[in-house]
Amino acid sequence: MDADLPELCTRSRATDGQTPDLPYPSxxxxxxxxxxxxxxxxxxxxxxxxxxxxxxxxxxxxxxxxxxxxxxxxxxxxxxxxxxxxxxxxxxxxxxxxxxxxxxxxxxxxxxxxxxxxxxxxxxxxxxxxxxxxxTPPAWEIPDTSPPEVTVTATWATDVHAHVQELAENGLDYRHLPAVHHVDVRQLVPPQAQGPYLRSHLRLGPNRPTALKKIRYDVSFLLAGLGYVRAEIPVPPLGCILHLWAVHAPTGPRLTRLLLGVACTDIQRTRPAGRTPLLRPVHRALARAVLWTAVSKAKDDVRIWNAKRYEPRPRLAAGDEAIGFYRHWARQFYPTP
CATH class of the missing domain: 2.102.10.10 (Rieske [2Fe-2S] iron-sulphur domain)
Incomplete structure (x- = not known):
């Protein structure tokens, strides 16, 4: 299976002169x-x-x-x-x-x-x-999917030597999750696109050690363009919802600023008066702990991104259908050839 975006590629100024690059997306x-x-x-x-x-x-x-x-x-x-x-x-x-x-x-x-x-x-x-x-002026808006009162409380940022499209693609590359992050993945709903938005729903959990293999979380993902990824994870045993963001900004040719953010909110928005403020320190501590885990996983990706090149005609295999779907969806953010 091939996914092809040849008309969007330009030649890189890399030393080999052969690596294809993508332009900046809107x-x-x-x-x-x-x-x-x-x-x-x-x-x-x-x-x-x-x-x-x-x-x-x-x-x-x-x-x-x-x-x-x-x-x-x-x-x-x-x-x-x-x-x-x-x-x-x-x-x-x-x-x-x-x-x-x-x-x-x-x-x-x-x-x-x-x-x-x-x-x-x-x-x-x-x-x-x-x-x-x-x-050109904005053609679409960042959706208000998270409640406006939910504010990121723990963040981490780094620079990556990769195109911004490759970072967002990571969320659709299910095959790398067990190989790189030791995470089992099950696709609950195939990726669905609606204009500039792409949604997916996965069930994730650790594939080691054995004692943790029964832990599973259903994760809803939203991509809004190539620079905004939001994940929402209900955690009923802890009575909370985790909100994770990976927001990317292209800063230069094959240079991207990656920012991870986490917030934690009460899963029951109708708590008795006075109880929710008491939970805020717990939520902040949990957000920091989740961020620490997310950063440890992201560093594994960053090491690979910094050394890889963009393949405009990847030889996709069975199980990579979401990547091909993502690449066709991503075309809309580039200038018409």
Missing amino acids: GWFCLAHSRELARGSVLTRQLAGEDVVLYRTGDGQSYAVHPYCPHLGAHLGVGGTIEGQNLVCPFHRFAFAPDGSCVGTPKGPHPRARLKHRTVRERNGFVIVWYGHDD
Whole structure:
């Protein structure tokens, strides 16, 4: 069985000159945790080979702009400040309003100038920015599948030498789970696609040691584009639901920033008044423990990703049908050839 995306590939600048690369996909990509972006702060992040400046105004709203001041090109993420609702350039202190327009200078009238904005959403404690080819506006939204009050409490991030599509593909590569992570997997429902969203439902459990083999968890996965993966795992014996995120951002050619996040919530949302706050320290501790386990598994993947290459025509075998399904679904996020 072959899965083929040859029309999307470009030649890599790798030394052998033979490794095919994929272009940057469009979609929503996480650039920061919400708690990193405090009121009045300015951050610089990489997205698709370019700097993006994130900032939060005094009223708590987050924004993302292209990095250079239209006056004389100063980098707004290097010394830029927030004054009330405005982003102020470090070079000549031109002030820019939330709509991007220049609204003030230290002296004299301000010019007709405007910052170029990127669309921002905040979901469950993540700052997520839209990347569109030729700066096209968002074509779809990150779904509000997790309750808005569920906020990531434990996170871990690393840089990976792989294309962002390969990281998201990992969730559909069932064969690697027992081979790399010692996890048994059973597909409960085949992957289902609806536009930019892909859902799957698996039953997972350890395949060793023998004493743990009876432990099984049903996991619901949601992919929203190639940069957002969310898993939800009910754990009835502990009375909680685990929420796991793997949010990826392409930072450069074959470079991806991987961020893992975990939250834990009460499985019964109608607990008696006063009981839920008492559970929060337990939930935070459990989230940290689950993150530690997820990171140990992710490090095994990162070691492989950092050394592998992308195969545009993989020779898939029986049991790899989900990978072929995923690759055909992923085509929609690339420019039409």
